[in-house]
Amino acid sequence: MTLLDALLFLPLAGFALLLFLPRAQSENIRLTALAVSLAVFLGSLGLPFLFETLSTDFVWIESPNIHYHVSLDGISLWLVLLTTVLTPIAILISWRSIQDRIKEYYAFLLLLEFGLIGVFIAQDLFLFYVFWEVSLVPMYFLIGIWGHERRIYAAVKFFLFTMAGSVLMLAAIIYLYNKAETFDYALILQALSTGKLALSAAEQMALFLAFFLAFAIKVPLFPLHTWLPDAHVEAPTAGSVMLAAVMLKMGTYGIIHFCVPMFPRAAHECAPWIVKLAIIGIVYGALVALVQPNMKKLVAYSSVSHLGFVVLGIFSFTQQGMDGAVYQMLNHGISTGALFVLVGFMYERRHSLEIADYGGVAPYAPWLSTVFLITTLASIGLPTLNNFVGEFLVLQGAAIANFKWAVYAALGVILSACYMLWLYQRTFYGEASEVIKHHMPDLTGREWAAMLPLLLLMVWMGTYTKTFLPPISASTARILVGTESSKRIRVAAPRANTLLAKEAADVR
């Protein structure tokens, strides 16, 4: 049993423990949940030093050959850390806002953490699918029970969208198993690259699309994004935070970790179309965010835009683009997570998400305004803050692949400044209403505790990328080499030769 297994199962143990605590002891329930999540977080701090050595592999079910196989690479390492950082924060920000069925609420948050960590560390396709679905259930309940007015609609829509995508992925996983006789990701990858497991072009394309659809819904890639604004607006604050910050990354992680390495040829063939969708998503998400009267909806659409960058970076198939994509995954988790936290704080004070109900908040809650401003600036990509690094790398990668892509995508950066700054202006400046004057206290100690780690990370990731980038680059470089080498195999085939030449011309 390694540190990784302990980190995975600790939240599950916490979940079971909470179920047995008496319902009436609400304070104890909160403290237990917080203690468990903090323990997981503290444990996870050891991961960057150990991550290459942590691996567990044993047989879970003999026939079919399903293993419990978990390990980390330079990408999943940071995603696990993102999960473990945000879970205690999600618990902290729910302290006062959730007063109903507390026990189930915190139990579901811990179960969610279990599922999310599992998704990022599973190295067995079957195990991955199990965690993928398991993480769906607690989020469904979090939205459906503790959400706002249209919560049921949003929860069901969320569940069905994800389910519809993932059943096809299940079919693809079974298909691969029947061919390879293993679910082990590394073995399948090896069999694919050595040619021991040969897939025809059509098979590869079908499998790629089956996986990609599941991931694209989760990302969400335009035009599959419609569940996202509903889910975000209706979810309780902690639900929005976990959803935006971590769950969306399941999709992009899946693309970069499974889709691209396993089916490089299909990925290359589809790349032009996917990039087009990503760019449409970047611009469309930003434009829609611009006109939103509801703060949460605005942030939700900004997510569509930001996640478009991630997809663009991945499908640029350049070192910079991929690094930037992974970096942007983390950035988005932190800055958008922080935005949802802050919007939640404001909702607790004013009980409204409409931008029109605010205005002139700054003089009454100066610290809240300052923190919101820093987060806003991080989100629009101000240099020295985290998003800048990610967006820069993605745009650089896109420019190397095709300069036009970078031009279109850069529009999104400009638009993000428009909608975020305009939001800030409308909520924090101007004339304060009576309600604002009396009901806008500044940040409390608990709220500071939730926000400080995020602010720290924004600055850290924006100024000292050396902590984070080397492991990421090592992993993305491996993925790129894998996809390139299979391209070279294509060169050997006479028909493919012309295709490649055409592609090279496109790149130029």
Add this chain to the structure above:
Amino acid sequence: MSVDDAIRFLPELILILAATLIMVCDPLTSTHRKSTLAVLAFVALLAALAATAYSSTDPGKAFFGMIVVDGFATFFRAIVIVVGLLTVLSSNRFLEREGANSGEFYALLLFSISGQSMMAASNELIILFIGLEISSIASYVMAGFLRDDSRANESALKYFLLGSFASAFLLYGIALVYGVTGATNLSDIGSRMQPDSLLGGVAAALMFVGFGFKISGAPFQMWAPDVYQGAPTPVTAFLSAGPKAAAFAVFVRVFTVAFGNIGDRWEPLIWISALLSMTIGNFAALGQTNVKRMLAYSSIAHAGYVLVAITARSESGVAAVMFYLGAYALMNVGAFTVVGHISRKGERYLRVEDLSGLGVRQPLTAAMFSIFLLSFIGVPLTAGFFGKFYIFKAALQSDLIWLTVLGLLNSAVAAYYYLRVLVVMYMQEPGEAVNEVEPLSPALRLSLICSAAGTLILGIFPSGALHFAVKSAVLK
């Protein structure tokens, strides 16, 4: 009758003797002590389960090859007997509540199970038919057991009329098979059937009509929603699990052993039926407001999934059928038991909305119902997920790619109506029905906990059951 024969037939013998004993004791027991008879039935079922296990230690044929005890038979005998045990646990309180607790019910139940057990072990068309009729006739009566309830009467009559009709088709099929091959023993039929036999194909089609009715597979599913809705809920639980599992057992055995070499003729039929069952079941369930009716349509859809595994025509397909039916029996009996518990006297509360707020009022009941529903959806770590997984794995191995894709998409559609129940249980305020619901009786609690635990165990550690299924899937 040699000793070996007797041992291989022991479960049925125990059940029939116990049923007769209960009939005899019934008039001698006073009205408020009928629960003793339930205990007797329970003990008899346990004994039959033990006998099943014992007889499986010495597999082989009995009565000149008419009965066969192999892993497959043992598996299905165990399923129908466990379904019987769960039904006894959940029906006692229900019948007391409806003022209809009598020994007759338990006797009928045991007779029905003995028939199903016989079906599971039959290796011969006549025994198969006798088993099917014993099972069916007892269950026709059980469907109408609440005599004063017009819904139950309608249900029983419909079940009886359509059921007899289907039996006739089955008999036509048997007659044709005998005409073609001159045999009723499945192994003999298998060896004498010519691969190009047209009449053999017709016989298979006719028998499929009969079996299709019993398993409520489309296009022979019409009766299921009305019968399931009208029958007393514990009986519905029983009907949708026991007779269905037994019918699938004979279906698989006949089509694998006897019709194995005319597979190309019947595969398209079952392919279509599988797709129709899944689609009709799931889409019709979407619009239902009555929980029992919704679960009835869902059971049609689940029959469709099992038919997918039969279409695969492979050993892993047979193993998938076995695993799925085991899982399905547990979750389905569990789900209907919860519905029966909530419905209260006269089965007044059967709408989906009547479950609202159950998560607040009775967290344990709601949690167990959630496990069953998540298992129906096929969420990992529940038995239903592995069931579906094995089915579609077998289907893909046999290159049934379109059927797999359509089946999986179907299961995404199905998530919608199961989720609706979760929504009302957890996300809505308690209503009138739930506010006054009585606490779970010990027997009900035991029955539900067993089903829920079984659903989870099969979902987390499926190896044991699957290993047994794979080992037993070789039918000769």
